[in-house]
Amino acid sequence: MFRNQYDTDVTTWSPAGRLFQVEYAMEAVKQGSAAIGLRSATHVVLATVNKAASELSSHQKKVFKVDDHIGVAIAGLTADGRVLSRFLRSECINHTFVYESPLPVSRLVVHLADKAQVCTQRSWKRPYGVGLLVAGLDETGAHLYYNCPSGNYFEYQAFAIGSRSQAAKTYLERRFQAFNNYPREELIKDALSAIKETLQGEKLTSAICTVAVVGVGEPFHVIDQKTIQEVIDSMEIREEAAADPGTMQEEDKSSEAAPMDI
Amino acid sequence: MALSRDWMYENNGGTCVAIAGADYCVVAADTRLSIGYSIYTRDYSKICKLTEKCVLASSGFQGDIKALQKNLAAKHLIYQHQHNKQMSCPAMAQLLSNTLYFKRFFPYYAFNVLGGLDNEGKGCVFTYDAVGSYERVGYSAQGSGSTLVMPILDNQLKSPSPLLLPARDAVTPLSEADAVDMVKDVFASATERDIYTGDKLEIVILNASGVRREFMDLRKD
Numbered sequence: 001m002f003r004n005q006y007d008t009d010v011t012t013w014s015p016a017g018r019l020f021q022v023e024y025a026m027e028a029v030k031q032g033s034a035a036i037g038l039r040s041a042t043h044v045v046l047a048t049v050n051k052a053a054s055e056l057s058s059h060q061k062k063v064f065k066v067d068d069h070i071g072v073a074i075a076g077l078t079a080d081g082r083v084l085s086r087f088l089r090s091e092c093i094n095h096t097f098v099y100e101s102p103l104p105v106s107r108l109v110v111h112l113a114d115k116a117q118v119c120t121q122r123s124w125k126r127p128y129g130v131g132l133l134v135a136g137l138d139e140t141g142a143h144l145y146y147n148c149p150s151g152n153y154f155e156y157q158a159f160a161i162g163s164r165s166q167a168a169k170t171y172l173e174r175r176f177q178a179f180n181n182y183p184r185e186e187l188i189k190d191a192l193s194a195i196k197e198t199l200q201g202e203k204l205t206s207a208i209c210t211v212a213v214v215g216v217g218e219p220f221h222v223i224d225q226k227t228i229q230e231v232i233d234s235m236e237i238r239e240e241a242a243a244d245p246g247t248m249q250e251e252d253k254s255s256e257a258a259p260m261d262i
Numbered sequence: 263m264a265l266s267r268d269w270m271y272e273n274n275g276g277t278c279v280a281i282a283g284a285d286y287c288v289v290a291a292d293t294r295l296s297i298g299y300s301i302y303t304r305d306y307s308k309i310c311k312l313t314e315k316c317v318l319a320s321s322g323f324q325g326d327i328k329a330l331q332k333n334l335a336a337k338h339l340i341y342q343h344q345h346n347k348q349m350s351c352p353a354m355a356q357l358l359s360n361t362l363y364f365k366r367f368f369p370y371y372a373f374n375v376l377g378g379l380d381n382e383g384k385g386c387v388f389t390y391d392a393v394g395s396y397e398r399v400g401y402s403a404q405g406s407g408s409t410l411v412m413p414i415l416d417n418q419l420k421s422p423s424p425l426l427l428p429a430r431d432a433v434t435p436l437s438e439a440d441a442v443d444m445v446k447d448v449f450a451s452a453t454e455r456d457i458y459t460g461d462k463l464e465i466v467i468l469n470a471s472g473v474r475r476e477f478m479d480l481r482k483d
Contacts, residue, residue, distance in 0.1 A: 065343070086343075089339075089340070089343050090340075093336050093339055093340065096336075097332055097336050
């Protein structure tokens with residue numbers, strides 16, 4: 001009811017104890033195209049939907065390598081995301097310069113969260129309008145964090161942000177308990193399936209998504225389109241095999257399903 | 263009590279050599295680390311790989327050299343993030359020059375030789391002074407044994423004056439195997455007379471198939 005009176009700047013509290021500008025910034029994250037992350041004990045996978053502004057243009061870059069052991073996927077104002085990625089990269093480089101070892105993921109997300117918090121407490125600034133899924137590997141294992149514009153961060157087994165992410169979250173909620181033991185390939189397949197949920201009918205091809213992985217013995221990198229298309233094709237073959245008459249089950253993971261003649 | 267600047271630097275000695283060929287580059291340095299008349303270690307590498315196509319060998323104060331190498335590696339990482347590719351050898355050469363000149367009034371005590379393959383795959387060698395003045399050459403030597411090594415390289419590799427003949431590339435006509443043999447020979451000779459050069463020779467060879475490393479024993483006295 002009083003939302004419009006107390007939302008002019010970030011340094012004004014509402015009577016209910018909320019900072020509306022910060023909440024509006026989190027809305028900006030929901031407007032961006034979807035980004036999801038999943039983690040197992042040894043690998044973390046990030047996947048994003050590539051939405052191009054028009055048919056004539058290329059899509060925006062939403063996945064950034066921060067260091068060999070850390071990468072981020074963003075949703076929201078991509079310009080803010082780019083700037084924050086530059087900050088994250090510089091933090092990693094500075095840490096490695098001084099300590100000759102990779103920056104632990106938990107420390108990096110704290111630096112990022114502190115930087116975001118500053119923008120919620122200065123009258124001449126505005127919060128960053130971007131949510132970041134930080135995927136990384138360090139001595140304590142594989143980690144997936146979500147950093148939001150409010151300056152909060154949370155660790156997740158799997159998460160989805162951006163538009164139509166609720167569909168992906170529902171998909172992940174059903175399956176996340178098994179993720180810790182998943183091998184790398186299964187994690188990638190589930191990431192693609194979650195992306196598919198956000199597409200709501202649109203066909204999943206490797207051209208409209210970006211998938212990146214980091215894991216034990218595997219530095220952070222974006223997987224090339226050809227490999228992703230092969231994974232998508234193999235998933236579709238399995239789906240059609242499962243949907244064949246005789247078994248009307250949902251497309252649960254059936255590892256021994258052989259491709260039938262199509 | 264005179265305020266001397268020497269206490270801020272030490273000279274750890276050693277010799278670095280690089281030779282550029284038509285499609286390869288050989289960078290070599292001994293592995294002795296000295297201070298005064300003592301040997302700190304017989305097994306210290308003066309060669310640092312900066313990119314897949316670019317290798318830096320430095321003689322002088324190894325504390326400054328370590329800092330310089332870290333500085334360049336960090337700058338290279340930023341470049342890779344921004345450009346999605348590695349720096350070329352000539353680009354790294356310019357970066358090294360700028361980095362050295364940045365500390366014009368408190369220099370890195372480092373005498374550098376940068377070797378690698380340029381964008382066309384040809385060998386290139388860049389030689390520096392302590393404050394960043396550099397030049398692309400076909401071969402070079404730096405460090406405590408450089409005065410012993412350079413005249414031999416000139417004798418073997420220097421092309422006749424460009425005033426007499428058509429100007430040539432900054433590249434020697436030697437084959438890769440010959441260049442490696444020459445490097446081994448010059449180091450064996452330098453070891454004889456320079457007390458700071460010896461123990462072991464590390465040779466890094468860059469060519470189209472990648473980077474290769476060889477070692478050779480030198481006199482330990």
